[in-house]
Amino acid sequence: MNKSSRVGIMGGTFDPVHYGHLVTAEGARFEYGLDQVLFLPSGKPPHKTNKQVSEAEHRYMMTVLATLTNPHFEVSRLDIDREGVSYTIDSLRILREKFGAQTELFFITGADAIFEITDWKDSEEYLTIAHFIAAARPGFCLEELPQTTQNWVGEHGDRFHVLRVPAMAISSTEIRERVRKGTSIRYLVPEQVEHYIRRHGLYL
Ligand code: NAP
Numbered sequence: 742m743n744k745s746s747r748v749g750i751m752g753g754t755f756d757p758v759h760y761g762h763l764v765t766a767e768g769a770r771f772e773y774g775l776d777q778v779l780f781l782p783s784g785k786p787p788h789k790t791n792k793q794v795s796e797a798e799h800r801y802m803m804t805v806l807a808t809l810t811n812p813h814f815e816v817s818r819l820d821i822d823r824e825g826v827s828y829t830i831d832s833l834r835i836l837r838e839k840f841g842a843q844t845e846l847f848f849i850t851g852a853d854a855i856f857e858i859t860d861w862k863d864s865e866e867y868l869t870i871a872h873f874i875a876a877a878r879p880g881f882c883l884e885e886l887p888q889t890t891q892n893w894v895g896e897h898g899d900r901f902h903v904l905r906v907p908a909m910a911i912s913s914t915e916i917r918e919r920v921r922k923g924t925s926i927r928y929l930v931p932e933q934v935e936h937y938i939r940r941h942g943l944y945l
Contacts, residue, residue, distance in 0.1 A: 761911035
């Protein structure tokens with residue numbers, strides 16, 4: 742990594758990864774001049790311990806397939822291979838160490854995913870380690886966030902960014918439902934991801 746490198750870290754459960762995620766990552770890369778975007782599928786998401794989530798290896802494989810053709814995208818096994826619950830702060834600390842102080846990190850995730858960020862482990866530390874890019878639908882405004890989250894943003898406001906993404910209408914929940922109901926998911930996920938879902942009988 743050269744001195745001025747900027748790395749995006751795309752955090753998500755990716756169950757499954759879809760075009761909304763890919764458009765978000767590419768939009769962030771372009772908008773913030775990122776040299777690389779590292780997709781970081783959660784191993785055991787802390788907020789989903791009571792929910793059914795597909796095996797981490799499936800989610801990782803689908804993310805690899807979806808990102809193969811973009812030379813700026815990579816997928817990390819950091820959370821998948823780590824024991825225990827995947828707290829984002831632990832991943833960011835490891836990545837900060839790995840990339841070194843010269844690299845600026847940009848954690849990218851859904852605006853809805855950070856609604857209760859002040860309840861996340863060591864939430865006061867996030868914006869000191871990385872910039873945050875919250876992907877939101879067009880029309881989203883910060884006032885929609887709970888007051889505690891707005892205060893959290895306010896403490897390091899220059900390191901918090903909102904990226905408005907029209908394709909945010911696509912959601913993993915809807916894709917899982919469509920597969921269950923037998924309706925089409927074509928053009929919502931890359932073809933290779935659709936084949937992977939069918940071959941492994943996911944979401945039925
Ligand atoms: P989620 O809570 O299931 O998602 C909330 C919303 O954000 C959904 O609409 C989701 O759409 C969207 N979203 C999630 N990731 C996105 C991304 N990278 N780009 C664009 N939209 C995205 O979110 P999640 O995927 O499970 O978690 C998001 C990130 O927050 C992960 O990195 C997770 O580890 C982290 N997190 C950490 C803690 C903690 O450390 N305590 C707690 C909660 C979440 P889709 O369902 O279509 O993706």
